[in-house]
Amino acid sequence: MYEDGLPPLRDVISHFGLDAKKSLGQNFLTDLNLTGKIARSANGLGGCNLQDSIVYEVGPGPGALTRALLMHGAHRVVAVEMDPRCIEAQKEIQAAYPGRLDVFEGDALKVNEQELIGDTEGRPVKIIANLPYNVGTALLVKWLTLKDWKPWYSSLTLMFQKEVGMRIVAAPRTKAYGRLSVLSQYRAEARIMFDVPARAFIPAPKVTSCIVALTPSEEKMATPKQEILEKVVYAAFNQRRKMLRSSLKALGTDPLPYLNAADIKATCRAEELSVEEFRRLAKAYEK
Numbered sequence: 001m002y003e004d005g006l007p008p009l010r011d012v013i014s015h016f017g018l019d020a021k022k023s024l025g026q027n028f029l030t031d032l033n034l035t036g037k038i039a040r041s042a043n044g045l046g047g048c049n050l051q052d053s054i055v056y057e058v059g060p061g062p063g064a065l066t067r068a069l070l071m072h073g074a075h076r077v078v079a080v081e082m083d084p085r086c087i088e089a090q091k092e093i094q095a096a097y098p099g100r101l102d103v104f105e106g107d108a109l110k111v112n113e114q115e116l117i118g119d120t121e122g123r124p125v126k127i128i129a130n131l132p133y134n135v136g137t138a139l140l141v142k143w144l145t146l147k148d149w150k151p152w153y154s155s156l157t158l159m160f161q162k163e164v165g166m167r168i169v170a171a172p173r174t175k176a177y178g179r180l181s182v183l184s185q186y187r188a189e190a191r192i193m194f195d196v197p198a199r200a201f202i203p204a205p206k207v208t209s210c211i212v213a214l215t216p217s218e219e220k221m222a223t224p225k226q227e228i229l230e231k232v233v234y235a236a237f238n239q240r241r242k243m244l245r246s247s248l249k250a251l252g253t254d255p256l257p258y259l260n261a262a263d264i265k266a267t268c269r270a271e272e273l274s275v276e277e278f279r280r281l282a283k284a285y286e287k
């Protein structure tokens with residue numbers, strides 16, 4: 001038994017027969033010290049303490065992170081999980097923390113998180129999750145491309161494969177800089193908090209993972225519609241080796257007038273543009 005009175009995670013995994021399914025991106029954590037570190041790293045992020053916050057967790061699995069969040073005092077945890085076997089395993093945690101854990105069966109890509117969370121009583125919401133690697137990027141894009149900004153959450157603390165984490169925080173003129181870097185840094189401050197070795201997971205993946213922290217930024221002046229920004233970024237990076245005067249033709253009109261209006265050299269390539277230059281470019285294209 002651990003200090004929360006619940007059995008070790010390895011026992012939970014064998015008791016509920018949670019042999020990992022690749023199709024669900026299942027790599028389970030078993031060390032509550034590590035998940036405690038993840039929970040603590042979210043404390044104070046976005047100016048909000050964990051204890052005051054409601055946590056939205058995707059894919060609680062056998063519950064290593066869920067338990068750490070509750071042990072470290074999250075006011076309430078709302079989780080969405082696709083695997084019914086894991087929902088069974090979560091029932092023991094619900095019993096140990098009455099009224100503080102709600103688990104819903106569903107696909108995190110499709111759910112309306114705010115409906116699941118319900119009344120927040122004015123509390124901030126933190127998203128904290130060890131994401132299934134096969135939908136991790138799609139989930140991040142879902143949360144960063146909301147129509148309304150500022151968003152309904154105050155911070156994101158997410159586990160990704162290290163290579164994805166590096167793309168999220170990458171600077172211009174580097175190999176890792178691309179669509180995901182611009183989308184992430186356009187609306188949020190992103191940083192890598194720490195690495196998590198492959199051996200921390202059951203089964204162990206082939207690569208190192210990392211925890212990425214993102215806090216939403218204030219909406220900037222002269223912001224283009226989000227879908228316009230996405231369109232421009234997509235077209236630019238879709239042919240990243242080409243100059244913008246050529247790659248942006250995919251948007252259907254001559255790019256030179258709006259490249260000039262945005263004061264961006266037509267001979268630049270996508271990877272040379274800062275996030276701020278992408279904002280100017282998208283605004284000029286929108287006009």
Ligand code: SAM
Pocket residue numbers: 024025026027028029030058059060061062063064065066080081082083086106107108109130131132133135
């Ligand atoms: N949080 C657990 C941990 O740290 O040990 C499990 C993490 S595991 C990487 C990802 C979890 O997400 C699995 O439990 C899996 O069943 C669940 N999952 C996969 N795809 C999902 C989806 N689209 N929506 C909700 N949960 C999903």
